[in-house]
Amino acid sequence: MVKVKHAKPESFYKVYERKLTTKKVTHYCPGCGHGVAHKLIAEIIDELGIQDRVIFLSPVGCSVFAYYYFDVGNVQCSHGMAPAVGTGIARTLENSIVISYQGDGDLAGIGMSAIIHAANRGENMAVFFINNAIYGMTGGQMAPTTLLGQKTLTTPMGRSTNRDGNPIGMCELINSLTAPVFIERVSLANPARVIKARRAFKKALFNQVERKGFSFVEVLSPCPVNWKMSPLESRKWIINKLEPVFPVQNFRDIEEKPERYERVEMSDEELLNLFKIEKEMEIKPKTKKISDQHIKIAGFGGQGVMSAGVLLANCAIMEGLNSTWLPSYGPEMRGGTANASVIISENIIGSPVVDNPNVLIAMNAPSLDTFEDQVSPGGFIIVNSSLINRKVKREDVEVLYVPASEIAKDLGLITTANIVVLGVYMVKSRVLDTETLKQVIPISIKKKHLTEVNLKALQAGIDIFKEEAGAHI
Amino acid sequence: MSESYITINDDECKGCRLCVDACPKKCIVIGSNINLIGYQYARFEQNGCNACGLCYYVCPEPGAVTVYKKDKKGSPQ
The missing domain is CATH 3.40.50.970 (Thiamin diphosphate (ThDP)-binding fold, Pyr/PP domains)
Known part of the structure; x- marks a missing residue:
């Protein structure tokens, strides 16, 4: 009797699909x-x-x-x-x-x-x-x-x-x-x-x-x-x-099996607790037709332009729309220039880049200087008039001047200026429902004790638009 | 009389001669024929093969060499 002692291991494919001449040899050179x-x-x-x-x-x-x-x-x-x-x-x-x-x-x-x-x-x-x-x-x-x-x-x-x-x-x-x-x-x-x-x-x-x-x-x-x-x-x-x-x-x-860190399995509830999320929201079915929103929110670091962008994107998703959020910022956590690009659309979004926004929210003067010319004709600009003294030069866009930082300061927290302008944007654009943002803020905000002042800031934004919009458009 | 032996799949051999060098019994030679992939391939010549498997292990092709060992107990087939 003769037995096979060494043969092609089973863990190799029987034939190799890549080679045309013979499907049995590797692509390696002779003697490799x-x-x-x-x-x-x-x-x-x-x-x-x-x-x-x-x-x-x-x-x-x-x-x-x-x-x-x-x-x-x-x-x-x-x-x-x-x-x-x-x-x-x-x-x-x-x-x-x-x-x-x-x-x-x-x-x-x-x-x-x-x-x-x-x-x-x-x-x-x-x-x-x-x-x-x-x-x-x-x-x-x-x-x-x-x-x-x-x-x-x-x-x-x-x-x-x-x-x-x-x-x-x-x-x-x-x-x-x-x-x-x-x-x-x-x-x-x-x-x-x-x-x-x-x-x-x-x-x-x-x-x-x-x-x-x-x-x-x-x-x-x-x-x-x-x-x-x-x-x-x-x-x-x-x-x-x-x-x-x-x-x-x-x-x-090493002979002994080393003691190793065991992975901790987390339940969904524990995960929500970890991120301080109290409840989940239902995504509503899409009900309305909107035009694509290409939004640029710009300011200095610490003004909450990133957070404002995330809130907007979350609201859009909650309302059954598609949204992207793309941050751009310098290395410093406070004081540098920062901007967030947000796209909201009924359709699938190809690129999250906003080159020509149809909505610009300028929180400080350098932001207006940088992005004013990029706004597409017919778009609109929200200017934080507390920090920007000059007027918008463009004549082919709508402009809203909102003293957001002063309103926020009067509410007791100057960093809620971002929420004030969100309120203005939402009422002006009619793309998103302010009620959605009222639900999203308490969930998204990490410092829960600040929920109330943020909601007040949102209401102030909604109100100031209603009161003063006519005078400024 | 039957002994241990190897087979070499002609068209899987790239003629690198590593098996020729590795075989302690000088059972493998390079032939003069050229195979489908263009190499002069190795041939087995029975010269007291004891199925040591060295040719198998030095051969870089997964399926070129198969080694058959004579069973000590049974009669050769």
Whole structure:
């Protein structure tokens, strides 16, 4: 009797849809290390019986198409971000086995911050870091792991310390963090090393079955084409050149399952309490036809232009309309210039950007100076006349002058000027019902003891429009 | 007489010669024929294969090599 001892692992697809000539070979070059690493992973997935639980993260690089080969859950991640994607998956699908498979450009270049922070948080994932000391897919440029003196497309005279820095040892870096449970560097340079690498691969994956935590395997892998060598020469080069710089060894293997922070499940009620939301509102069915509102609310930081925008957008949503809110502000929390763009429409809103508002609410003089010319003809401008002395120059727009800050000051809270102008806007435009805002304010406001004064400010806005509108339009 | 052996799928081999180098029994050679994807592919020549699997592990193609091992107890098929 003869038995099959080694065959194509079940965790590979039978055929690979991408290749036209034969649907059975990978896209990797002859003698590439990726195929070997893939095979080890697939074999261990079979062995551990976890094919239905694995979510395999493909990187950007030569292995970008790994999802054509692995018959498991697959996500192709943006460049370097696989550990961030994996964090989300591992935390939300707690039964998943997350495998992040990344090259040196992806992991140690553009994705350096993502990998370090995922490792530092001890996320449940097995990371296979394919280190071939070069950018493969893009044609052989210098990578963070390129050796000193190594000639690449972008270091034709060889990598130099002064100009390019030294090769980065990712295992050593990650070994400086507390959270990871398993860190090992392996090599694919000869059969014995491949068998040894298999053990490290298995350990890293078994750690995921046990939900033990972050496991990192760096794989010294050949890139014969970009190294400009035969596959056999490339194996010798790994042993003679790469391994002395990147020592093949185990850095960490923690036996005990570390105590980990347990995720707290929150009920809907607890969530509402957390955000100090007392009750939820029903969204009303849409009843009226409106014209699209492109609103710009502008002022200095602290005047509540952002809050006013959010309140408007919330009111619109409550009334069954579509709305977007887009803030724009400087780094300072108070005193800088700020504006909010709000769009309200019956239709789906394509872009939240408001270039030419048909409603401008100018809370201070610089805001009027900046946005007056951008208002579309026929639109209207609400001017906070407490802080803006000049008149609007445009003649093709309607203007309402409202001493909002003074009204707010008389009510006892100058920062409610934003609510005063909202009242004016709502009565003037007739797009939204002031009753909706009266319901939204108590829910949205974080400082509940200020609910009453805000409602008073709204009423004042409604009233002043009624009293003075005729005189100012 | 039957022994352990391997099979190589002709059209999955890229002729990288890693298996030729890895085989301790010198059971694999590169043939002169060219396959569908344009490579001179490896061929198995029985020379005392003991199904050690090294060719399988060094081969970068997932399905190119299959290793069959002689069962110690049963009679060979």
